Amino acid sequence: MKNSILLVSICILTAVCSLVAPWWVLAPISFSVIYLGKMKSAAGFGIPFLAVFGTWLIAIYLNDHGVVAALMGKLLLLPNWSTPILSACIGGLVAGFFGLSGALFSYRKKSWVNG
C-alpha cells in the first residue's frame, strides 16, 4: 500500500511539476518522496524508476501518434517502437538513482534514531 502511494505521488508530482519546471525536476521529487517514505534501497530505486518510466511513457503516447517515434528511430538508428521506451528509461534512470540516494540517506537517519 505504501509503495503504491509513493509510486502514485511521484507520478502526479512529476506530471504536474514538469509542466512548469525543467525535465530534471523529477530528480528532487524522487529523492524527496523516497527520503520521506523511508524506503529500502531496492524499492528506493524501483518505485521512482517505474513511476517516471510509466508517467513519461503515457505522456509520450498521449502526445505522439508514432510520428516523432519514427523520426527519433531514424535519428538514433533504433526501431521506431523502442524510442518511447528509451525516452522513458532515461527519465526512469535519473529518478531511480535519486530515489536510491533518498533511500540510502533515509536509512542512515533511521539507524541513527534507533541506535
Add this chain to the structure above:
Amino acid sequence: MQKVLGILSLIIGLGLVYFFNNSHTIGGKPIPPIGKLLNPYTGAWQNSENSKNYSDFKLTSELIKEEVTIVFDDRMVPHIYAKNLEDAMFAQGYVEAYHRLFQMDISTRSPDGKLAEILGPNLVEYDKKQRRLGLGFAADNALKGWDNFPEELKNVNAYTAGVNHFIDNLAPKDYPIEYKLLDFKPSTWSNRHSALLLKAMTQTLADYENDIEMSNALRVFGKEDFKLIYPDRNPKDIPIAEGPYADAERSKDSYQGVVSSLNLPSIQRPRSPDGVGSNNWAVSGAKSATGLPMLANDPHLGLSLPSVWYEIAITTPEFSAQGVTLLGMPGIMIGFNENIAWGETNVGHDVSDYYTIKWTDKSKTSYMLDGQLKKADLKIEKILVKGEKVVYDTVRYTVWGPVVDDKANLALRWIAHDAAPTPEFMAFVNGMQCDNYDDYLKSTAAFYAPAQNFIYADNKNEIGIRINGSLPIKKYMQGVTISDGSSSENGWSGFIPRYANPQERNPKRGYVSSANQYSASEYYPYYYNGNFEPYRGRTVHKYLANKEVVDLTYMKAMQNSTYSMLADEALAVMLPRLNAESAMHAYAKELAKWDYHYDASSVAAVLFDRWFSTFHEMLWDEAYAQNKKVALPEPDYWVTVNMIERQRSSKFYDVVSTSKVESLDDLINQSFRVVMGLDRITLSKSKNAQILHLTRLPAFSEMELVLGGTKYSLNAMQQKFGPSWRMIVLLGKTPEAYGTYPGGQSGNPASPFYKNRISTWAKGEYDKLVLVRKSSEISKSLFTISINHEK
C-alpha cells in the same frame, strides 16, 4: 557505508542529469541533450503534429490596425485577409515564422557567419569565409539605404513585428524540433535579418566568378588559345532580348587592367553553386489555346527540406494575390493576382570581380591606389563557437571591397556590397498589387540585386520580360580575369542605364522566355561577361516556335521535359564517327535508338554522360592535365560540341601525353571504349537524387528519389538541385493556376505537411492554386487564426 553509497548514488544521479541535460561530442559525433530532447513535456514529442488536431485560435497585437483573418486551406496554405497592406505584412511575418522559424534563423546565420555558435567548431572556417565576403557588411549597407524610404520601410517593419509576435509568444515546448536538437533558443528577428536573406540570395544567384582560374588560363594558353577554349559567347545562343541594338564599336583587344601573370590557387569559398538556374516563358493570347496569355516559371535551386519556398495568398480590399515567397522577406516573389502573373529567372552577368591589392606594409594596413597610399579599414570579427573559445578574425576593407583571402591579396568588388537605391523587396510587395504592365514595370524598376529576368503576362493580352537589376558597365574582358587594383580606372565605369536593360514587350513571335542564357545579342551596346546556360534557352525556343497553339498540357509537358539538346547535338557528331567494331556494340545501338530524354529509367543517358565527359576531358587534356599544377577553369561542354561540329581537325584533338598525334575520330573511339566497360545502370540510380534537411540529418531528409532530368533539360533535376517551384498560370477573367514544389508548407519534420508534396512534384503533377477573394469562400480549411487589435 550507507552514507557513502547514498553520496555515490547522488553523484551518479547528478552525473546523469548533467549528461542528459547538455550537448556532447563523443567520438567526433555531436550528441544532443537527450533529456531535454526526449522528455515528453518540453522535448521532441511535443512537436508531433496530427492533421486531426488543428484548431482555430485568436491573437491580439497592438501593432495591427484592424482585424486580420488567416485561413489555412487543406494544403496548409495560409490565405491572409487584411484590411490594409501593413497588417497583411504583419500576418505574413507571423505565418512564415509559425511554419518555418528554424529555416529563417539558419538562413540568416549562414550569411552572417554565425553557424559555429550553434553547430560547433566545424563551422568556424565557413563562418570566417562568409565574414570575409562581407555579407554582414552588405546587410548593414542595405539597411542604411532602406532608411531613406520610410514609407516602404513600414512594410518590412510590419513583417518583422509579425515574426517577433510569434517568437515572443513561443513556449520552449513549442520550439521547432531543430532548436531542441541543437539546444539553442530562437532570437529576436530584425530588419537586418531580411537584409541578410537578400544578401544570401545574391550570394546564391550572383556570386559566379572564376577570375583566378581565368587569369591562370590566360597566362598558360596565351590570348589566342584562351579565346578558343574559353570563348566570349556561344554563337548558337538565342538571347532573351534579341534587339535590335545599335552595335557599339568596342575593341576586343584592349585587355585593360587584365591580370594574367599570376599562378594563384583557387580560393575555396561559398559562392553561387553550379546547378542554380531557372526557366520562364509567357505566350501571348494569339498563341494560346485560351486566347489569353499563359505564363510558366520554375526556378532551379538547391533543394532542401523544408522547401526553399512557402506558398501564401494575400488579400486586401485593393488586391488578391497568390504564389510563393522567399522566407524572411515580405511580398510574393513568383505568383499571380486576379489580372496578372509574374516570375523570375536569374541573370548570369558577372557582378563579382577580384582586384589585386599592393600592400605597403607587412601588417597589411595600407595599399597603393593611383600612386597614393590608402588606409584599409580593419574590422575585427568575433566568432562565437559552441563549446569552445571565441575566435577572432581581421577583415580588411579596401576601396574595392573586403580582402577575401590574405594570402592571395585579392579584394572583392561585388554588387551585394552596394547600398541599393530602394529596398529590393518592394519589387515583390508592389508587383503583387499591379493590374497592368506599365505599373508592373514601374514597381519592379528599382530592383538592384541579384539581377533577375522578370517575366509578365496579364489578362489584357500583354506579355513582357525585362532584366531588373544593376548591371555594371565594363570594358572588354573586364572581370573575366583578376583586375589590377592599383588603378581606379580598372573599376566598373558605372551601371547600364535601366532603360537600356535588355527587355521585350509583346514580340511578334508571340512569346517571351528566359532560361539563364545571354541577355542580349552580341550587338548590345554594353559588354558583359558571366555564366550563361547554353541549352535550356534554345530548348524553350524550340518547343514554343514549333507549336502553333500552346495549351496547359503542353506547358506542363515543357516544364517536365527531360530532353537534352546537348546529347542531341553531340551524338549527331559522335555516333557516326564510331568505328565498325564500336558501332556494333550494344551500348552504341542503345545510344542510336535513344530519344535524348533523361528519363529516370534511362540507361542511355548514363552512357552518354560518361562517354561525353570522358571525350571532353581527353579533348581538353591541355587544361585538365595541368589542373594539378595550376588552377584552371574547366572548358564548357558547349565549346566541345561546337568545336566537333565545325572543326574536323585541330591541334587540341591531339592528346599531349601520347607520342601519337590523335584525330577527332581517335578521341571519339578511345572515349567510347571506356563506356563499353560500364555496367548497365539507370539514370535515377546513378543520380541518387536527394533532398536534404538544412541540418543534413538523413532522418529529416528525403533520400533515394527516383527522378529523371539533367542540368541541360528544362526539368533540370540533378542530384541536389532542381525545379524548386513549378507554376503555370492561365490568365483570364479569373486566373487558373497550378503549382508544385518538393516539400511541404510546414518546416516541422513531425508534421503531415512537411514533405507531403514531394510525390506529386516528382511525378510531374500539380496542385490547383485557387485564389479566393473572401475568407468565407474557402471550402476546405484546416484552421483559422484571427488577429485583433489590442488597445
